[in-house]
Amino acid sequence: MYPIGSTVMILNVHRTSKLQERYSGPFTVSGYTKNKAYILIDPQGNLLSRDVATHHLKLINANAASQNTTKDGHYEVRAIIAHRGTPGNYNYLVHWLGYDSPEDHTWQTEKDFDSKHHIQLYWDRRNAGTNSNRPLPASVNNTIQ
CATH class of the missing domain: 2.30.30.140 (SH3 type barrels.)
Incomplete structure (x- = not known):
């Protein structure tokens, strides 16, 4: 529907x-x-x-x-596309599901996320070419439930 x-x-x-x-x-x-x-x-x-x-x-x-909102009113993350700050104090630029305009991307702190899944996926994708012993990262296309 x-x-x-x-x-x-x-x-x-x-x-x-x-x-x-x-x-x-x-x-x-x-x-x-x-x-x-x-x-x-x-x-x-x-x-x-x-x-x-x-x-x-x-x-x-x-x-x-x-x-694009869940039952409890939270927005769903499509992907994290950038970061800024220092280790342990990062802000992440979030592309929200269904909001494809760059003006809709927002900076969020790590504590703003309900799950660390998207943060881990971001770092896996970011470091994919640096170490050949690491497993390949999952696609962001497969993370949408």
């Missing part, structure tokens, strides 16, 4: 020519029916006159606020 607030396009099922647009939109997901169809809103804020099945939708942009 796409989160409420996501931006989607609708498949044009009445297309009669390759020259016609394959998708129409954009629309915003405003809710769901009990049959798991989507209730959509057009850019002017009007409800679409029909409900749309999942297989007729193409996700354009997921709503970051509803998708």
Whole structure:
């Protein structure tokens, strides 16, 4: 299910020519029916006159606020991308999951993290080429639950 607030396009099922647009939109997901169809809103804020099945939708942009926070209101770390400071007193530049703009990256201290997993992954990736005896680091793509 796409989160409420996501931006989607609708498949044009009445297309009669390759020259016609394959998708129409954009629309915003405003809710769901009990049959798991989507209730959509057009850019002017009007409800679409029909409900749309999942297989007729193409996700354009997921709503970051509803998708990227955990149940307890914490944001999820996509990756740590830099550090500053001295050993034992580092600040880490965090790329948050769903916030891809560089303006959304923030500096955090080590105590701000719920888990040391991302910090360890950062240092493993940072030092990957320095010692051939070390195991290869995990990909940040595989750390997202």
